[in-house]
Amino acid sequence: MISKTNHDFLYQQVMQLVRDLSEQGTLLPGEKLPSLRKMAEKLNVSIPTVKLAYQSLEAQGLVEAREKSGYFLKTVNTQLARPKRVKLSRAPVSVNMQVLIEQVYDAIHQANVVPFGIANPVAAAPTDKMLSRTMRRVMSIAGSRAINYGAMDGFAPLKKQLIHRYLDFGIGVDSHELVITNGAQEALAIALKCATMPGDVIAIESPCYFGIIELIESLGLKALEIPLCPDDGIWLDDLNQALQDHDIKACVFSTSINNPVGSFMPDHKRKQLVELLESQDVVLIEDDVYGDLHFTPERGIPAQAYSKKGLVLTCSSFSKTAAPSYRVGWLIAGKFAARARRYKRALSCSTSLINQWTLYEFVASGDYERNLKLLRQRLRTNKERMIWCLQQAFPATARISDPQGGCVVWVDLGPSFDSIKLFQLALENGISITPGYIFSATNKYRSCIRLSYGLPWNERVEQAIIKLGELIHLAKK
Ligand SMILES: Cc1ncc(COP(=O)(O)O)c(C=O)c1O
Known part of the structure; x- marks a missing residue:
């Protein structure tokens, strides 16, 4: 608890409290931190102390400030864990991807699948x-x-x-x-x-x-x-x-x-x-x-x-x-x-x-702008939850992108992994994903998948991520 006799400054103790809440899972990525006033009241410290703590956590990349909305917990996704730079192609190529793209389209439009394969952000705020x-x-x-x-x-x-x-x-x-x-x-x-x-x-x-x-x-x-x-x-x-x-x-x-x-x-x-x-x-x-x-x-x-x-x-x-x-x-x-x-x-x-x-x-009517604001908020929260769930369920070697907008995240699972196998296995388990293979004309991304967080977030979504994590081990080349 926050104590004036503790040798750490008060704001450092508030920072530690947020870290503890995050580690215990009481506060999940994407969730809003208590407002400055509420936190100050709860801990019996001043508002500037809480503000300094939140700002310091923001500087460390653990929380983010959203305009007019407050502070939100972020997932920590280090630079090293992001997708790697690929080489510039030497020559232009003719393209032939139709068969696989058709299979993906069929899959993502099946009823009752968890739709990680379809990039439909509006589903997050219909x-x-x-x-x-x-x-x-x-x-x-x-x-x-x-x-x-x-x-x-x-x-x-x-x-x-x-x-x-x-x-x-x-x-x-x-x-x-x-x-x-x-x-x-x-x-x-x-x-x-x-x-x-x-x-x-x-x-x-x-x-x-x-x-x-x-x-x-x-x-x-x-x-x-x-x-x-x-x-x-x-x-x-x-x-x-x-x-x-x-x-x-x-x-x-x-x-x-x-x-x-x-x-x-x-x-x-x-x-x-x-x-x-x-x-x-x-x-x-x-x-x-x-x-x-x-x-x-x-x-x-x-x-x-x-x-x-x-x-x-x-x-x-x-x-x-x-x-x-x-x-x-x-x-x-x-x-x-x-x-x-x-x-x-x-x-x-x-x-x-x-x-x-x-x-x-x-x-x-103004409805478009109002909904857009809500949509951006929901997508941002979903992104944090998605990355956090992926970090828990996927191998530690997975490289996960840090989307700055939109509704999809890109995951590279390494050279021994086959995204087309995972695509098929996932579908058998009621989950659609998009295999990385179809995002290149030169077969560059067989080890990658794209997952959409443009959906209403719920328990079924989180269970589906856990299932994907299990299936990854069966999707080796
Ligand atoms: C990057 C990008 N460009 C274009 C499109 C096509 O958009 P529309 O549905 O408006 O034709 C999409 C749809 O998924 C997209 O993701």
């Missing part, structure tokens, strides 16, 4: 009730107009709303260059079609979201993998080298938060990236679907803000923040606007009007 209310309102206002074909490039009020949101980052988007798409996936497809020809070399980050690898395959492009730093996005020195060695036509990078590692590219690096690429007239297709789900104090400014030549194409969507099934995304096409509009017309005519209208009302 929007269904708010959206169904909003959609009913839209139907009553719009009547049969809501089920008609919409404008090819999108519902004008939604476009205007997005343009305003980009203005907050200092980005002036011309309505003509903004096209509403069927999710970010269609935005990425149109962007790639605008900027490349079959056979061209495209730089992608490594590991890379498998939907992009599939797109590259379907468009007959070649992928060159640029290693990703687990902390702050692709290694720019490797990209620089690759630009010297190869005729790269475009790069597809997550410019804020990467899927599957969860790294966060800081603004100064994003600016450097755009300068580097535009100096060599290389197109940057930025994938910003996770941008709003940051755990960092500030959201990353889209790379679009730094473009001087119109060579940055921004792809994003409401899939990770509101409703993946609505399939509403967008593309800011820069100087490729006219081509992008043509491709959109040819590919899918337009995007569901009722869904766009509902999302417009959802944002306009």
Whole structure:
């Protein structure tokens, strides 16, 4: 107990108490520490003493301060335990990953599995009730107009709303260059079609979201993998080298938060990236679907803000923040606007009007922002719980990423481990995971898995992590 006669300072005793509570499991990672006032009252010490203790614990990486929310217990995930840097690929490759990707899609959509394999952050703070209310309102206002074909490039009020949101980052988007798409996936497809020809070399980050690898395959492009730093996005020195060695036509990078590692590219690096690429007239297709789900104090400014030549194409969507099934995304096409509009017309005519209208009302009512705040909090807490559970259940040699946003964590289980075997074993036990193998065009990540914490956290989830830990021992090469 806290004692004034103890030879340690009072704040050091408060620190020790928090450490003890954490070690005993009374306070779990992701949980909120008692408020400064409450703790001070309980321990009969002053508020500044508790504040100093919390700040010192924060400096040691044991707790984190969240704006306007208080202090939360963190898991300790040391630099040494993070995924290692991989080597820059020597040559671009044609891609052939469809069979395994198809198996993964089948698995993650099975009913009643614990869905670590699906990256659906919204499940942590569901929007269904708010959206169904909003959609009913839209139907009553719009009547049969809501089920008609919409404008090819999108519902004008939604476009205007997005343009305003980009203005907050200092980005002036011309309505003509903004096209509403069927999710970010269609935005990425149109962007790639605008900027490349079959056979061209495209730089992608490594590991890379498998939907992009599939797109590259379907468009007959070649992928060159640029290693990703687990902390702050692709290694720019490797990209620089690759630009010297190869005729790269475009790069597809997550410019804020990467899927599957969860790294966060800081603004100064994003600016450097755009300068580097535009100096060599290389197109940057930025994938910003996770941008709003940051755990960092500030959201990353889209790379679009730094473009001087119109060579940055921004792809994003409401899939990770509101409703993946609505399939509403967008593309800011820069100087490729006219081509992008043509491709959109040819590919899918337009995007569901009722869904766009509902999302417009959802944002306009303020519900979107309110839910986003809750969603970020839940994901952040889930991340801490997930990493803590993994540290308990997985071998001590596992290397676990430290996501700075989004809803997934990346785990490297070492060279003797086979993620495809674990994928199959886990499925037999009612758990879906994503094998690392499909996040590379060059079979780099067979020893890795991606796990989603975008779900309602409960006992069943924790039991599933323990089960995975047991199955790992059976999943050797
Ligand atoms: C990194 C990344 N980009 C793009 C997409 C596709 O997003 P959407 O569902 O909006 O098509 C996803 C979906 O999982 C993703 O994780």
